[in-house]
Structure formats: C-alpha cells, structure tokens
Amino acid sequence: MVSGSRIAVCGFTLFGAACGGFEPPPTTGGVSVTAGRFGRGHALVMSDYQSTNVALLDCEGHTLSPAFVSSAAATPGLSAPLSGDVVLPGESQLEAELALIDRYPAAVVTLVDIVTGSVSAQLDVSTGFRSNPQDLVHVGDELWVSRYETNAKPGKLPFDAGGDILVLDRRAQAIIDRIDLASAVADAPGFLPRPGKMARTDNRLYVLLAAYDASFQSAAASRIVQIDLETRQIVATHVLSGLSGCSALTLEPRFDAAGDERPMRRLLVGCSGAFQGSSTPTLKDSGLVMLATDPAGPQELRRWTPAELGDRPVGFDLTIDEGGRALVTTMGHLGDGVSSDLPDALVEVRLDAPTTRVVFTTDSRSFELGGVRCTTMLTHTESPVASDELVPRDCFAADGERGVLRRLVRGTAGYEVAESLVVEAAIGLPPRWLGRF
Numbered sequence: 001m002v003s004g005s006r007i008a009v010c011g012f013t014l015f016g017a018a019c020g021g022f023e024p025p026p027t028t029g030g031v032s033v034t035a036g037r038f039g040r041g042h043a044l045v046m047s048d049y050q051s052t053n054v055a056l057l058d059c060e061g062h063t064l065s066p067a068f069v070s071s072a073a074a075t076p077g078l079s080a081p082l083s084g085d086v087v088l089p090g091e092s093q094l095e096a097e098l099a100l101i102d103r104y105p106a107a108v109v110t111l112v113d114i115v116t117g118s119v120s121a122q123l124d125v126s127t128g129f130r131s132n133p134q135d136l137v138h139v140g141d142e143l144w145v146s147r148y149e150t151n152a153k154p155g156k157l158p159f160d161a162g163g164d165i166l167v168l169d170r171r172a173q174a175i176i177d178r179i180d181l182a183s184a185v186a187d188a189p190g191f192l193p194r195p196g197k198m199a200r201t202d203n204r205l206y207v208l209l210a211a212y213d214a215s216f217q218s219a220a221a222s223r224i225v226q227i228d229l230e231t232r233q234i235v236a237t238h239v240l241s242g243l244s245g246c247s248a249l250t251l252e253p254r255f256d257a258a259g260d261e262r263p264m265r266r267l268l269v270g271c272s273g274a275f276q277g278s279s280t281p282t283l284k285d286s287g288l289v290m291l292a293t294d295p296a297g298p299q300e301l302r303r304w305t306p307a308e309l310g311d312r313p314v315g316f317d318l319t320i321d322e323g324g325r326a327l328v329t330t331m332g333h334l335g336d337g338v339s340s341d342l343p344d345a346l347v348e349v350r351l352d353a354p355t356t357r358v359v360f361t362t363d364s365r366s367f368e369l370g371g372v373r374c375t376t377m378l379t380h381t382e383s384p385v386a387s388d389e390l391v392p393r394d395c396f397a398a399d400g401e402r403g404v405l406r407r408l409v410r411g412t413a414g415y416e417v418a419e420s421l422v423v424e425a426a427i428g429l430p431p432r433w434l435g436r437f
Contacts, residue, residue, distance in 0.1 A: 025426040027073050030117030031056050031064045035094065039378040040114070042396060043068075043088055043098060043437050044405060045371075046429035050084040053427045054100065056114075056437070059375045061396060061407050066424035069100070069112050069119070077119030080108055088371075088435030089136040090197050090249065092378050098437055099143070104132045109145060109168075114437065121173050127151075127160035134196040137205065139229055142176075143168040146195040146207060150182075152214075163193045165207065167232070177232065181225060184237045185211050188220035195225075197249035199267060201293055203229050206267060208249045212274075219274040222246035224267070224291070224298050236297030244285040246271035248318045248329070251293075253376040257323045261380065266351070267291045267298060268326055270314035279367075280333045286313040288328060290351060308356050309347050317433075319395065321374040324351045327359065327395055327408070327415065332366030344369035346397055346406075348414045359408065359415050362401045370398035371434035378436065394418070400430035 033040040041058040053070040057063055069075045071082035085103045093099060097111040097120050107126035112119050125133050125145050132148040150163035159166060159178045167177035181193040194210040205227040211220040222243055226236040240246060248270030255261055269289045273281035288304040306313065315329030326349040332342035343362040346369060350356070362368045375393035395408040395415060404420035423431060 025067065025073065027067045027070050027075050027117060028065045030068065030113060030115045032115050033058065033064065035379070037377050037379055038375055038393065039092060039094060040437050042373060042375075043093075043435045044398065044423055044431055045086055045088055045100075045433040045435075046424060046427070047084050047086065047432050048429050051427075051429065052082045052084055052086040053424060053429050054086070054098075055423045057405075057423065059393070061394060061405065061421055063421075063423050065117070067427060068098075068117055069110075070427060072427050075112075075119060076117070078110070078122070079119075080106065080110075080122050082110065087134075087433050090435075091135075091137050091200060092436035093138075094378065094437070095138060099136050101133050101136055101145075103134065105130045107131045107133055107147075109133065109136060109143065121170075123168060123173060125166050125168070125175075127162075127166075127175070128157040129160065129162065131162050131166075133166075135198045137198050137200045139200070139205075141170050143170055144179075144198070144205065146198055148194050148196060148210075150192045150194075150214075163195065165195065165198075165205075165227070179227060179232050179234070181207065181209065181234070184209055184223060184225045184234060185220065187239075191220040196247050199249055199251040200229070201251070201265065204235075204293065204295075205229055206249070206251075206293070206298065208246055208269060210245060210247060212245075215277070216275065217277050219244040219276075222269075222271060224269065226297055238291070238298040238300075240269065240271065240289060242285060243269075243271040243287055243289065244274040245281055247316055248314060250318050250320055250326075252320050252324075253322050255322060255377040255380060259377065259380065265293050266301065266320075267293060268318055268320060268351075270316075270318050270328060272313045272315065272331065281313045281331075283311070283313055288314055288318075288349065302351075304349060304356065309349075310345050310356075310358055312342070312345055315344065315369060317371045319372050319374050320351070321393070321395065321410075322376050325349070325410075325414070326351055327372045327374070327397070329369045329372055329397075331369075332362070334366055341366050346372065357414055360406065360417050362399060365401045368399065368401035368430075370400055370432040372397040373434040373436060375436075396434060398431035398434055400432055403428075403430050405431050
C-alpha cells in the first residue's frame, strides 16, 4: 500500500520533506477543457491511504494534469491538507469546481476550481464529531452530503446528529438543513442507517443505507431511501431483503447507445455482505440487484448471486455503459497462512441477458481493485449526434496493485483490457477512485 521506499523507511507520508530532504514535486494545476456531450473527462484519486494526489484526464484517458491537487505539495487555498482517505462523488461533476470528499477523520469537502487549480472552499461537515462523509450531489446551489456516522452524544452543535444528509448552501458556505435517515431503519432496532452512495434523477434522490450496528459486528438488511428533492422528505424506503453491507450504487446513463434519452433509468446496487468485524464479508448475503426508479419507490427487477459473479463478494464500485452492460468490482480475500490471497476481479454483467464474465483479475492481491467508470454521454443538444459519437466509448478501472489505470474497450466477446496507463510517476501513488467531470 505504501508507495516508495523513502516512505516505508522514514515512516512518514509524502508530507515528510524532513525525510532525507525530499521535496515533493509541485502541483500541475488546473486545465481549460471545453465540455462536450461526454463532459470534460475523468478525475482520478491516487492514494497510499496516507497521502493523496488527484489527476485529471480527458475522455480517452490522456493525462491533462497529473497532480491537479495533492497533499504532497502546496496548493493555492488549501488550508486543511488532504488526508489519505479522499474520494470523489459518484455523480458526474459538470460544475466549474471539482468536489473532493475527505472522509475519516477529517470530514471536509474541498472544492477546487478546475481551470485555476485553486481551492475555492473547504467546508467542514463534521459538526463536532467524526461524521465520515461518503458522497455528494449538487441540488441547485446546494450541496447534499451523506454522513455515515451517527453522533452518540448530539445536541452540542446545530445539525450534529449524523446518520443523515447534510444540506449546505454553496454560496454562503453554510449548513442550512439536515435530512434525518433514522426513520428508515426504525424496523431494525439497534442498527444505524449508515448512508453512503447516492444517485439523483430530476426530482428524486436515492440513498443507499448499509444499516450496521454501532460496533460493525452485525448488519441488518441494507436498504434504499427515496427522497423528494423539493420537500427534502423521505417518500419511500425499499429494504433489500437478504442483502447486507451494500455500498456500491450507480444509475443507468441518461442516454442510450443511440443518443436518445431514457424515459426510465435503472439503479444497480452492489452488496459485499456483512463484514462482522473481519476483512472477509459473509458471501451468503452478498449480491447484485437491479431496480427501477419508480416514482412510487424503487422496484426490484433482478438479482445476481455471488455464484454468478465468480464466487466473490461484490466490491465497492460499479458502472453501467450506454448499451446496458455493467462493470462490477468484486473482492478477493486475504490468505490465512494456509491458502494464498484470492485476487480481486472485474466482472462484466449484461443487464438484459443471463451473461456474466470476468474481464480481468488483479495479479495476486485482494482489496486493490478500486473505482470503475465508463465514458458515457452526459449532456444532449438539439444538434444531431454524429455517428462517431455513438460508437462504444472506453471504460477505465483503477488497479492499485499494478499502479495503473486499465483502459477497457468493448470487443466481440465483451470488454477487454486495451492498455495499462501510468497516469502520474513523480509522486507515484496507486490509483484508487474515479469520477467524471
């Protein structure tokens, strides 16, 4: 996990300029990229879980800025340094700023101007406790942030209960509301909501709840809550019976392979199973489930069992391309001294056919396969869509073990690895999480 012998020997992160006089390379700053139908490109978080570097790439995977913002070097406006636990929102970011979520223990949202590379704001979402923010969506001028932890002793500060969606006014840089999610687990006494990934349609927000207890020793069935964006009220809760530890969520692309807007988009949820205090989740309550985004509440359409996914638990990320193919990360496990590690695997799932296949595995280690994203159409204009814009686009998967970004293309049998990209070499951190911008 630690990149480079200087870190291992000195015992410091990349902040450690005192370690042998090492001076981290400067950040490469922002980029000026015109957004097209496919957005501007991909953002990549690289981390050894102590330090973080964020790179920007175009839609084809070419590096635009290898060190857009980094905890290893001075960044204009960065008053609270990035930790090693930084992730990107699941929602594509078409705004002028890139949002970075610093999860635990920092609980900070950092907004970085894409053109200048300067930090526009750093928003504290802790409200007095380690709230562990997980995801962020833009709702007009508001930022809605899911907070995984529940405060055991609330009432000392405004909005400090946790287990919620925190609503911030971006212009005022202030917290203005919270959406309490405790009622969604009222049928499971002793369990906390633990909200994570979110997905937004025009008027609804879907929030995935893991529903662990305070000690993480047991889990209730995970669930999805549907929230009305205008009233900020929960309008439906769907319990994923038999599935626990659900943490991966994605929404089908807005446009299909012909460039037409879908009247109804499907949700795909990945469930690892309950970890129960160990590094290996329970396979029996792992799986993949597809749901319709019905106005009355999510409706299940289909499930896939671990046996259909290579007998591995579902991992922490997944994506869907415009043609109805999903790429799903699955987790291996650590060896027990008798058996060796089982590597992670990326699995291709046809949503409308009984077909799954392994695209690739990590070389030998588990917990190294990170984020996965496809370059899907994000916006549409009145002008006709050119035929070359309708061809299948590349997908990308972060392989932390090899330290590369795998570029995937769709062949006759399905997705295959076309090349392995080294995005940044001077700082040299492994790639972990992907986002669209």
